[in-house]
Amino acid sequence: MRKLSLLGSLLTLCLTGGSAYAQQVDLAFGVNGLSAPAGSTNSSGVLFPTMSGGAYPGFSGDLLLKHRLGVEGELFWRASQNVYGGYEPYRPIFYAFNAIWAPRLRKSITAEVMAGIGGESLRFYTPYPTCDYFSCTNYVSSNHFMGDIGGGIRYYVWHNVFVRPEARLYLVHNNVEFSSGHAGRYGISIGYSFGR
Numbered sequence: 001m002r003k004l005s006l007l008g009s010l011l012t013l014c015l016t017g018g019s020a021y022a023q024q025v026d027l028a029f030g031v032n033g034l035s036a037p038a039g040s041t042n043s044s045g046v047l048f049p050t051m052s053g054g055a056y057p058g059f060s061g062d063l064l065l066k067h068r069l070g071v072e073g074e075l076f077w078r079a080s081q082n083v084y085g086g087y088e089p090y091r092p093i094f095y096a097f098n099a100i101w102a103p104r105l106r107k108s109i110t111a112e113v114m115a116g117i118g119g120e121s122l123r124f125y126t127p128y129p130t131c132d133y134f135s136c137t138n139y140v141s142s143n144h145f146m147g148d149i150g151g152g153i154r155y156y157v158w159h160n161v162f163v164r165p166e167a168r169l170y171l172v173h174n175n176v177e178f179s180s181g182h183a184g185r186y187g188i189s190i191g192y193s194f195g196r
Contacts, residue, residue, distance in 0.1 A: 024064040030189025032056040037180040048179040055079045072100040089125040110154040147171040160193040
């Protein structure tokens with residue numbers, strides 16, 4: 001019984017090591033801009049601002065498995081607070097989990113096409129902290145479900161280091177705080193590929 005257990009463990013280790021060799025992990029940091037439709041006023045005279053503007057730094061990473069298909073995750077936030085309605089500071093945060101296809105076009109160029117789901121977290125900052133048993137915060141969140149679609153082009157500039165122009169379309173469900181439920185994020189990231 002012990003020999004079968006040892007043999008099973010060795011076989012699992014060999015299979016895992018062989019499949020790990022075929023995988024690729026890419027990590028990147030970038031700065032993007034956000035573009036959305038202009039602000040609007042409803043029939044009651046309430047102004048709904050635009051989500052446009054600001055610099056959005058963030059991180060992304062993917063795991064490519066078989067046939068250049070894999071999974072990707074990203075997190076981007078507005079670098080500075082904006083003012084909502086002329087008086088309340090806020091900051092949007094976008095996160096997504098995507099399916100990705102990254103076909104190699106040339107030795108130093110790889111395309112990325114992705115789509116998935118995620119969320120928008122709007123943090124409205126208050127002048128006083130709110131505390132619970134574990135921590136204190138100085139904001140109230142408004143969270144919305146989101147779908148996203150986008151892509152990029154990775155250009156390997158030196159060994160496994162790449163520069164990636166990128167664009168995403170965010171489709172935010174029930175985004176009642178703003179004039180529109182969609183926004184485009186576009187910019188550039190720099191990253192590194194492991195196992196390329």
